[in-house]
Amino acid sequence: MIGDRTIVLLSLSQFLCWGISYYMIGVFGPAIAADTGWALTLVYSGFSGALVVMGLVSGIVGDMIDKHGGRAVMTTGSGLMAVAFVGLGLSESLLLYDVSWALLGIAMRMTLYEAAFATLARAGGAGARRSISKVTLLGGLSSAAFWPVGDALVASVGWRHALFVYALLALVGMALHWMLPSGNQRDVAAQAEIGAERACRPRIWPAAFLFTVMSTLSAFINSGLSAHMLGIFSGLGLAAGTVVIVSSLRGIGQSLARLWEVAFGGKMSSFRLGVIAAAGLPLAFAIGLAWGGHSLGAAAFALTYGLSIGLFTIVRGVQPLQLFDPSAYGRLSGWMLAPAFFASALAPLLYAGIIESQGSGAALRFSLILAFGTFISAVLISQLYGQEAQ
Secondary structure: OOOHHHHHHHHHHHHHHHHHHHOHHHHHHHHHHHHHOOOHHHHHHHHHHHHHHHHHHHHHHHHHHHHHOHHHHHHHHHHHHHHHHHHHHHOOOHHHHHHHHHHHHHHHHHHOHHHHHHHHHHHHHHHHHHHHHHHHHHHOOHHHHHHHHHHHHHHHHOHHHHHHHHHHHHHHHHHHHHOOOOOOOOOHHHHHHHHHHHHHOOOHHHHHHHHHHHHHHHHHHHHHHHHHHHHHHHHOOOOHHHHHHHHHHHHHHHHHHHHHHHHHHHHOOHHHHHHHHHHHHHHHHHHHHHHOOOHHHHHHHHHHHHHHHHHHHHHHHHHHHHHOOHHHHHHHHHHHHHHHHHHHHHHHHHHHHHHHHHOHHHHHHHHHHHHHHHHHHHHHHHHHHOOOOO
16 A cells, blocks of 8 residues: 555655756756866766666666665665765766766665655555656656756855755755655555466566667657757757747646646556557657757647657556566566666767767657657557556
């Protein structure tokens, strides 16, 4: 049984931890480069390294949550996040800077969505879907809230002291995670549900492979577009002011998709939801290629893309609940999502190369190919396992 208190605590912690960790570099990066004299690519490489570390520790962290519960793991992760921010704020050399980012990568894997989803799966078994959807709602607003907060802090006290403030905020996250239920024992009903379902789970490895492919391709696209959407729109000929307005529709689309899932999507299987989410990606890039140079076409592209990615966050969290034994959710999802973290680290660099050498249109065509691969994977999962895992 997952109580409302657990959902509220995790929602608040996701809002906080995403805002101060994952979205921090977008605001702090230029200030760090200007103050230290380090090249901007070196400054941002710390974040890429953190994503690689997240992939390296993903399976281990998931297994820890299966064994010990989310309270212990996420509380520890918040503490590591505070230490990492202090290390970043004290960095006078690239060595300490990169080591601090590596520590922050471990902390992010122990506190962000994947950890929260595993915590909910451990508590609620296959019935955790609605709780997972609810937790994503507030987290989706973290960038909109913390980008201006971070910008104001950097402008008023400098990037180093701003990171010390973020360390204090990480301790607030630590308190939120400490207030989670201990999770030492599963709910009796959830135990019975898991035991009854084990016999009808599909073969693990084919399902795991398809889920990994789908998650990795969508993560690659999302990471590349997160870093370069503004540049792509500019390359298509949109005016600077229009680019910012249009790009904001992506976040609106994400929030609308998650709100729809919470309100109406519960009756739809995660497999059908996955197909719908995946179908939105090639549609979005087709719109971008055809009409992305016009404001209305670019707006339709950004909104459609945001809707699709917003749903994919939920699909990535809930589909393993139907494919696999929920008692091993953390371990299995951790290993399956590890390539997605590696892809997320590589994507901005590869997209930058494509845009620089071949232009924005080539980046959209490349994305369209990956989007079709994502869609095919989602359809195969639905066709092969949709009925078997219901």
